[in-house]
Amino acid sequence: xxxxxxxxxxxxxxxxxxxxxxxxxxxxxxxxxxxxxxxxxxxxxxxxxxxxxxxxxxxxxxxxxxxxxxxxxxxxxxxxxxxxxxxxxxxxxxxxxxxxxxxxxxxxxxxxxxxxxxxxxxxxxxxxxxxxxxxxxxxxxxxxxxxxxxxxxxxxxxxxxxxxxxxxxxxxxxxxxxxxxxxxxxxxx
Numbered sequence: 001x002x003x004x005x006x007x008x009x010x011x012x013x014x015x016x017x018x019x020x021x022x023x024x025x026x027x028x029x030x031x032x033x034x035x036x037x038x039x040x041x042x043x044x045x046x047x048x049x050x051x052x053x054x055x056x057x058x059x060x061x062x063x064x065x066x067x068x069x070x071x072x073x074x075x076x077x078x079x080x081x082x083x084x085x086x087x088x089x090x091x092x093x094x095x096x097x098x099x100x101x102x103x104x105x106x107x108x109x110x111x112x113x114x115x116x117x118x119x120x121x122x123x124x125x126x127x128x129x130x131x132x133x134x135x136x137x138x139x140x141x142x143x144x145x146x147x148x149x150x151x152x153x154x155x156x157x158x159x160x161x162x163x164x165x166x167x168x169x170x171x172x173x174x175x176x177x178x179x180x181x182x183x184x185x186x187x188x189x
Contacts, residue, residue, distance in 0.1 A: 003031075004031070011031075025098050026112060028112075030094055032119040033097060035123055036123065040056070041053070048088060049087055050088075051079075051088070055078065060118045065110055065113075070102060127151065131146055134147075134156060152170065
């Protein structure tokens, strides 16, 4: 993956996890935030994110955790003249998030799940995901599968880790969706 290659090359020199071993972000979370930052940043080099975009991204992550962002502290941080003038580099952004200043008292696992959810929504285009029942094509039995809905496709996997893709359904004008509340035990349906 091109993003992973660029991250590996640039992070080695520029990314500094918390020196005290108290990093909020795992290496994978830092990579995902780096991708989100690059996607949302201004279209000029060096890539920077203006304070409004930083606030938007942090609010998305907090919303995914059902936590309200402490706006006062964030506004104080973002209102620094140097940030207002030039914006925030990706490395400053990651350092700010890693400091834990805006994610106090939240478990690392919760933060990681929220970052993954925002990454999947913004970068991968995932609209909805979760477990559904699917009727087999050859063996007509029902199986629970992890589904991921994107604008033009519905993919399904064995589990939510999404390691083994079992199928992909292209959604176009010729598609018809039927809804069932629960699978039927009748083998004729």
